[in-house]
Amino acid sequence: MNIENAQVQMRKGILEFCILHIISRGEVYASDMLDELTSARIMVVEGTLYPLLTRLKNSGWLDYKWVESSSGPPRKYYVLTDEGKIFLDAMQATWFELAESVQTVIHRTEELSKTASSNLPEPN
Amino acid sequence: MNIENAQVQMRKGILEFCILHIISRGEVYASDMLDELTSARIMVVEGTLYPLLTRLKNSGWLDYKWVESSSGPPRKYYVLTDEGKIFLDAMQATWFELAESVQTVIHRTEELSKTASSNLPEPN
DNA sequence: ACATGGTACCTTGCATCACAAAGTACCTGT
DNA sequence: ACAGGTACTTTGTGATGCAAGGTACCATGT
Numbered sequence: 001m002n003i004e005n006a007q008v009q010m011r012k013g014i015l016e017f018c019i020l021h022i023i024s025r026g027e028v029y030a031s032d033m034l035d036e037l038t039s040a041r042i043m044v045v046e047g048t049l050y051p052l053l054t055r056l057k058n059s060g061w062l063d064y065k066w067v068e069s070s071s072g073p074p075r076k077y078y079v080l081t082d083e084g085k086i087f088l089d090a091m092q093a094t095w096f097e098l099a100e101s102v103q104t105v106i107h108r109t110e111e112l113s114k115t116a117s118s119n120l121p122e123p124n
Numbered sequence: 125m126n127i128e129n130a131q132v133q134m135r136k137g138i139l140e141f142c143i144l145h146i147i148s149r150g151e152v153y154a155s156d157m158l159d160e161l162t163s164a165r166i167m168v169v170e171g172t173l174y175p176l177l178t179r180l181k182n183s184g185w186l187d188y189k190w191v192e193s194s195s196g197p198p199r200k201y202y203v204l205t206d207e208g209k210i211f212l213d214a215m216q217a218t219w220f221e222l223a224e225s226v227q228t229v230i231h232r233t234e235e236l237s238k239t240a241s242s243n244l245p246e247p248n
Numbered sequence: 249a250c251a252t253g254g255t256a257c258c259t260t261g262c263a264t265c266a267c268a269a270a271g272t273a274c275c276t277g278t
Numbered sequence: 279a280c281a282g283g284t285a286c287t288t289t290g291t292g293a294t295g296c297a298a299g300g301t302a303c304c305a306t307g308t
Contacts, residue, residue, distance in 0.1 A: 006140060006211075007218045008266070009294080013133030014222060015266090018229045025236045030285070040228045041221065047267050050286065055265090072284040073274035087130070092230070094131045097165065098138060099223055104164045105142045106216070112149045133265080136295070154256070171296050174258065179294085196255040197303035 011042065016052060017095055018042060020080065020088045023062065029075040053078065061087050135166065140176065141219055142166060144204065144212045147186065153199040177202065185211050 015037075022028060022036050030049055037044050053076075056062045061084030064076045080088065139161075146152060146160050154173055161168050177200075180186045185208030188200045204212065 006137065006215060009137030010141065010215070010218055010222060012136045012266070013130065014226060016130060017134065018226060021229050021233050025233055036229075036232075040225045040232075042225050042229075045267065046286080047269080047288095048265090051265080051267095051288090054287090069275080069284085071275070073286075075285065091130060091134070094134055095226065098134060101164045101166045102138060102142060102219065105145050105160075105166075108160075108164075109145050109149055132295070136265095139295090169296065170257080171259095171298080172294090174256095175294080175296095178258090193255085193304085195304075197257075199256070 014095075015042065015044060015048070016056070017088075017091045019049075019052065020056070020061070020084065020091060023078050024080050024085065024088055027077040027079050029067075029077050031075075056084070060084070138219075139166065139168060139172070140180070141212075141215045143173075143176065144180070144185070144208065144215060147202050148204050148209065148212055151201040151203050153191075153201050155199075180208075184208070 018037060018040070019033060022033050028036075030046070030053065034044060034046075034049065053062065057064065057078075061081055062078050063081050064078045066074050067077050068074050142161060142164070143157060146157050152160075154170070154177065157173065158168060158170075177186065181188065181202075185205055186202050187205050188202045190198045191201050192198050
């Protein structure tokens with residue numbers, strides 16, 4: 001295991017949440033999402049995004065329609081279903097709770113590192 | 125896929141970070157960690173924690189020593205190695221960047237939902 | 249000595265999922 | 279017809295969370 005791998009792990013699940021968010025704004029297709037995620041510094045590649053979209057579609061949270069493009073092959077434009085909106089709300093609540101839990105852990109470490117310093121050898 | 129599953133996914137990777145944080149405070153054994161994580165409302169079970177500790181140990185970020193208990197079997201007390209401290213710092217930076225990226229996505233959705241309302245059908 | 253219950257750590261097997269890589273298909277310009 | 283760009287799809291691999299079951303140690307009561 002290395003740091004890159006750990007960073008990837010940390011992003012899992014968050015990705016799903018961010019993609020739902022982007023789709024909630026209105027109809028978008030995959031390349032739109034890639035641009036948006038990249039600009040938010042959340043790196044994703046096609047091999048991750050397309051299977052993820054298919055999974056969300058099969059779960060009933062997304063729907064799509066084919067739209068002809070004036071330059072290139074047709075595109076799948078995705079929208080959130082009503083169920084998807086409910087799911088997104090639940091994910092957002094989970095995100096805030098998780099962020100708060102992590103903050104709790106970080107904060108407690110900082111608190112304890114003050115009081116616990118008396119147990120450590122003195123610095124040079 | 126269901127909401128519970130999605131919540132589990134979202135927690136992946138974060139767990140590793142939180143466990144390193146807890147160990148960074150001083151020597152602890154697995155049950156200590158479970159208590160601490162539970163009190164921060166981050167649910168973990170033994171089947172997750174033990175393999176994770178083994179992985180972190182094998183990666184060189186943790187070390188442990190056996191300590192006799194006055195009541196029960198001996199315990200493995202874990203500490204961070206120097207490499208582990210560096211890794212923890214990197215994980216913490218990643219966490220803050222990730223939280224900021226997610227905040228960017230949420231914020232942009234809120235902004236666009238204001239201006240984009242003119243494109244939607246009027247409510248009844 | 250033996251059984252029981254509690255604590256602590258470990259292992260196996262399964263399902264999920266990110267990702268790389270390779271493939272398919274459509275459109276435009278020359 | 280061919281080349282190049284865009285868009286979507288599929289296959290295979292490796293990592294890993296977790297449920298379930300297992301092993302081992304200790305203290306207590308009889």
